Amino acid sequence: MAPLHDSASRVDRICLVVRRAIIERALAPGDKLPEDALGERFGVSRTIARQALGQLAGEGLVDLRRNRIAVVATPTFEEARDTFDIRVELERLVVRHLAGRLSADQIAELNTHIARQETAATGPEAASIRLATDFHVLLARMTGKPILIRYVSEVAYRSGLSLSAYGRPHSPECGVAEHRSLVDAMVEGDRDEAIRLMVGHLQSVAQRAFLPETHARTKSLIDVLAPYMEG
Amino acid sequence: MAPLHDSASRVDRICLVVRRAIIERALAPGDKLPEDALGERFGVSRTIARQALGQLAGEGLVDLRRNRIAVVATPTFEEARDTFDIRVELERLVVRHLAGRLSADQIAELNTHIARQETAATGPEAASIRLATDFHVLLARMTGKPILIRYVSEVAYRSGLSLSAYGRPHSPECGVAEHRSLVDAMVEGDRDEAIRLMVGHLQSVAQRAFLPETHARTKSLIDVLAPYMEG
């Protein structure tokens, strides 16, 4: 009787929550994720927490080192750049497949999402960031291609983590306007233009985040504290 | 003192072996992988075997269904096609990055690999298939980009699985000749030509495998046995 395990096992629930916490920047790179604490927090044993951490590590969101507490991954600057390179190619595939083939329902769903994004733009930062990421995942889902969905989601989350490490405070990054014009182009069936917009969109996100030398969290604690040590 | 766990934990060792068995077609799609059996085979407990299966499932090589024995994944025909589409884009990135930048050591390593492949072409099928896949993984590794390496490896193994499901018996698929001319173009620094060769190579592999309607292993046991039941 007791649904001891909701169909989508508890492992997935933990992964979901942690992933979301990471892209919303509630968890920052380097933050610790002890198995005991996680398990207790979710009312499960270490076994389950451990599995979740393993899965997240597979997605590159968590670093697992032997006999050490798991931590939120800290992508290197190069990894962040590479992730975006891959992301561009994958999302190009998404747009190539969707342009001119969106059903009425899908168009409606996209518009709804964008509307929510606009609303959230004035609200708390977390929701805004999450919706921006979800837009890309939503697009991927619409291809109906499981493998593409998985990879796009993964690089999207990884990108969020990279932005958390190196990006600026999130000026409505992933501008809603760019999302809207992208959808418009896809609805029009202008495939080349849609691809161009998507690539441009992603590159501008990456550039806004990476070009200015905000190698912020790469610095060691000493470097961070240096400015305060002159008093 | 006893190195109870070789640095690369036993989980990884199991994954390695199973992956290899899959691309070498010693394990076919649908083959069962019970936790007990795996664990006993490797001298570890179910816990470890279970973790390995989880990881392999994450890579798409294994299907995991609740309370059911894990099985080698059976990609659908569409998934197989999609995998190749993604693979083309990823390996295009690899070539784009490597063309004209290969070190002498790397060139030597590639030539050595190709030589081994030529030798193996006359030997058992398994070794030939494995080396063909490893060539692509080797290229990816040379980029030094961890994320690219991971994704290329994954789609390469997945492709191997797809070929196992839908491909023909493996006429030196992934022709060694194509590998060699690809390396030549990269050494020459002719980036566009190298990319063209890689894309062509992958597409020809996919075509040789998928175009002819050899939906072989999709048939049920009954269908497979039908031809023998007329005696």
Add this chain to the structure above:
DNA sequence: TATACATTTATCGCATACGATCTGTGCAGG
């Protein structure tokens, strides 16, 4: 003979327990 049902057996899901390893703190020595 074929179908539906009950029983058995194999296998998984998860928690727990014990041993191993690391991290940090206090104490002794330089």
Add this chain to the structure above:
DNA sequence: CCTGCACAGATCGTATGCGATAAATGTATA
């Protein structure tokens, strides 16, 4: 006062056990 070692606490790695679930087998009935 600083450095190095030793001990204690925290955390992880793995095996094992018990309950739950599904597949496999056998049996009764139409």
